[in-house]
């Protein structure tokens with residue numbers, strides 16, 4: 334009797350509903366293993382392995398027997414349109430070449446820990462059962478176009494080395510991609526998610542496309558990492574969370590709809606890290622987004638340096654602890670870049686400075702934990718092992734771990750330097766996208782300021798609202814005609830556009846003594862200054878300033894004229910300060 338294959342492995346059996354030991358029943362051919370379990374046998378006997386495998390599959394399908402391919406090593410196989418009525422087990426199977434499951438149907442299946450070295454074609458497959466792809470590795474293209482998952486889907490810790498296509502896939506039950514890693518581009522455009530989905534700590538190192546995706550239930554992207562992501566016209570019908578999510582490149586939410594709560598708590602808006610700062614169009618965009626229940630949309634602890642809200646109603650959105658960077662909005666910056674050469678030069682200089690500073694920090698010449706973190710996060714996308722640094726730094730390390738930490742830090746320094754130096758060398762900033770941006774009009778930018786002002790007023794944060802107002806006015810002034818500019822400059826000087834009554838008090842306190850002094854110098858009969866004449870002059874000046882004194886002396890007329898705009902703006906500034914709270 335020939336020797337049997339020695340391969341065995343514990344697995345979960347769908348029929349018995351418990352863990353069983355799988356023992357291969359094939360005859361051993363080499364090294365005590367069968368044609369399927371030997372790692373390299375298939376290479377010299379490709380046809381034999383394929384033929385026997387297909388026979389096994391046919392037998393299982395025809396006789397409705399479970400198909401056990403646990404740990405198999407397989408060459409290119411075509412299983413398209415096969416309907417597996419009994420359970421199929423592919424755990425730890427290694428598909429060395431292309432595999433085609435197109436239009437297949439599974440009733441019970443497990444692909445956990447499987448490896449696909451060639452293209453994996455799951456297009457239009459029907460998973461009538463749960464679809465476990467735990468820790469599955471796709472080294473080549475993963476094609477799930479039009480796939481229908483009728484039950485729960487688990488891609489937890491799966492790795493997609495190249496592109497992953499989930500176009501028009503239907504996820505009819507819960508989905509989890511937690512801690513999965515997408516190194517290539519990932520396409521979920523037009524995908525429908527009927528139940529809750531979890532992308533907890535999922536890594537997307539390349540472009541991620543969620544255009545027109547539909548999220549019918551909760552969508553959790555907590556602590557996920559995005560390199561570049563597009564949610565154009567996506568529809569979130571229920572809660573969506575991006576808490577602690579890292580946006581490390583351009584992120585577009587244009588025309589997306591949020592029907593319920595959206596949470597951006599401690600989200601890292603870092604679309605400008607390292608060389609990405611050179612692209613002015615690397616920003617987080619919520620243009621034309623529709624926040625249906627604004628009071629349930631929260632931005633907490635986010636850095637708003639590069640966020641665009643053009644043409645979006647944000648009057649009731651909640652902004653808490655966000656960093657507005659001098660209360661200037663990025664839309665203004667983009668608008669200025671579009672129209673003023675001076676601003677473009679300034680932008681280039683700022684980028685250079687930022688990169689140089691980053692280089693100094695990497696070289697240890699300067700210390701800035703914030704910037705260092707920023708560099709870490711953006712490198713982590715390419716080198717996920719760097720994530721360990723944070724973990725190792727926090728704990729007590731043994732010698733081996735100390736060595737590992739040192740190595741990781743070296744990698745970090747080396748790679749960061751290369752990236753920054755390359756960016757500094759190229760320094761090419763492409764403004765073409767900004768020039769072509771038709772939404773960048775003065776009116777639209779001012780509208781964002783007005784919306785923010787309205788927002789902060791509504792939530793009784795008057796100081797911040799005032800700061801937005803000042804920036805709004807300053808921008809308006811820059812693009813006004815000469816006369817308007819003069820009037821606005823005076824208004825700014827007098828009371829900071831009605832936002833500073835203290836500035837007006839300074840004017841009052843300066844004007845009265847000034848006129849008193851001038852009056853004294855011109856009108857005093859003798860040049861001897863004494864206390865009495867000074868007091869008299871001050872009294873007259875004060876009276877004239879408050880329109881209580883009149884003679885036809887030109888000094889009095891001048892003082893009374895000057896006092897009008899000062900007193901007027903004092904009234905406006907005071908009113909704005911103390912009467913705001915009854916506006917709503």
Ligand SMILES: [Zn+2]
Nearest residue numbers: 338357367370
């Ligand atoms: Zn075997």
